Amino acid sequence: MKSFGQAWRRPRTSSSTVAESALTDFPDGVKIWHSPTDAEIDICFIHGLSGNRDKTWTAHGQHNPWPTELLQSRLAKARLLTYGYDAYVVKKSVSSTNRLIDHANNLLHDFTAERASSGIISRPLIFIVHSFGGIVCKTALIISRQSPESHLGQIYKSTRGIAFLGTPHRGSWAADWAKIPTWALGQVKSTNRNILDVLQTKNQYLEFIQTSFLSMIRELRETGRPLQITCFFEELPMPGVGTIVSKESASLEGYSAFSIHANHSEMVKFGSAEESGFKRLLGELVRWDAMFGTGDSTASSVAELESDGKTPNATSSLQTTTGHIFNASGGTQHNNTGAGNQFFGNFNGPVYFGLPSTK
Template structure:
């Protein structure tokens, strides 16, 4: 437990004058000394941080990474996961109240002006902290970089945001500021002050945070377990195999370590593992990557959230329906895929029905239907703010990254969608429990109508839909 003085509002508390950097240096020094004295310098670290403590840890990891002291630098290399509770990654409007305290309450209180300055929305110092931190995280996701630096794993993160207002003040940290793009985020039904103070083990907030932490502990156990017991993933050069597989997409839109065939082999290989060892992680291009700046960042954040939803759905599928964070029903799996197609592709028609049949046996075609309500609920596409009318209108960003337009859709529709569609009809007596994707066909048209056209590309028995990307 590391404490620091960040009180910028409460007039009864005396505030220390340390700047955020000073607090971060103190954290690195104290933790490094503790790990040195206890002989635990190689032990993985999971940080659980509240409010400005998250900014402090982000700064501390930058300090640790650049340190020439092995014990201090090991804090960065040993960090496995971070749970952010109400951290103002993009600032907080409540910094205004701290400014009021600075201006009007000087006779009774010393207010920490440096911390208030960091909290202000769009603070240059805050931008620098976020930029440097995301560079560190991005480097940890880079396989060759990790090998060069002997870093054992990428950093996992999860964000929690407050649902309730603080009486007389409002929400201290809004959801958009508390959530990092592309990472899981959950609401805690409490205000900013109470969101890290749980009443008991039945508190819903406690269950959310506790479940996330134990999930990370399980991941650590799998990493430390002997890898010889796991079935190797064939032809997945450069992609992480074993008991935890990761799909990483680099800046040019290609999969790191191989093309989509390698990714396909990775996914299929996971089905050969015991259920408890199946896990896949999808990582996308960081939001702050200068090569992929979008005109409408809100739309891109929505896409990143959809990617995480798809990751959850995919993990549910490869685990055969085993609970993963929460229970996913079959319609959620289908909706996640349809939603991603709606978000990632331009001008395509939404089909209410799909047809699935065994390769070479079109007489066994099964129609998989979406209700109009289901289609409408997931086919809204992008929205942007029309400056002339002040209303949200349907649109798409003009500069979508390559992987959104080409690579990711092909992965979804050439390999994963058939398997998910088959799960939707697996109640049929003749449907196999173990699905071999290569033996089945998924199409928007019935078999007899499909045969009238010449496929532009057929991959392992799958006929692509009639649109282009």
């Protein structure tokens, strides 16, 4: 398999390749795809790097995102939403300087505000997340869990299930940006290295998020409200690049993991209800829908998949750094205001980074 650096080739520079509008109309925030009057559950879609809240979920040749075409009749009492954020980390124009924690905080605030304005702050919630969107989602839930502001804690309290599609829980070899030639990152394009660095394998901050997330789902299980989780990984490589997120990195120990016969980009673009990847995902959504009590799914042709996963043991951890300190539920929360990694969490015991690394 080619290294990521080998996949890059020096372009022929010209005024046309360098010149690009510095301002791009980027669709961000919450967008409602479908909102039945008798909705009993929210399903929110979050895209990954270089994604778009509509286009990421739209198959080639289709005019609308597949959830609006394939889920409305099958999950009749589900409100469908999508969330957008500037995830272009390598651009010819100006890249966003937002860090992971900034995207996560925005997601938490925007989604909380939308649900509050709709009067459904405690409605059961499912996330369907692709790639880096899964890391943003996990971080937002960790912040919600530890927030001293009760309204921001509602997302954590309401979340019932997450479908991770190609999420690099342990990083991705493709994020080893140090191997990309400097001309590709500095002279021609603008980059957001804060996000790129987080996604590298063996990144300490990514391990911290993973450890905190495992601690969170363990707590939910022990309090009688287990979080339903299913992972999906890509079967096919990206042309000229290879597999972006390995099966090992896309999976969580103790939870079901299924493949989707597509590459990393195409694995979230279902063209019809007959695709096996769609059927696998829908099977989980139907099962969760029945568990949460809405019970109005009409996808009778989809066999219910058994995936009674066990939550792996994980130790709650916190790595402190300089910045603002304020009291949070269960301990002290530290928010770093510098340009480096952001660490947050609560003090309940020793700090451990005991997760095995995946090469």
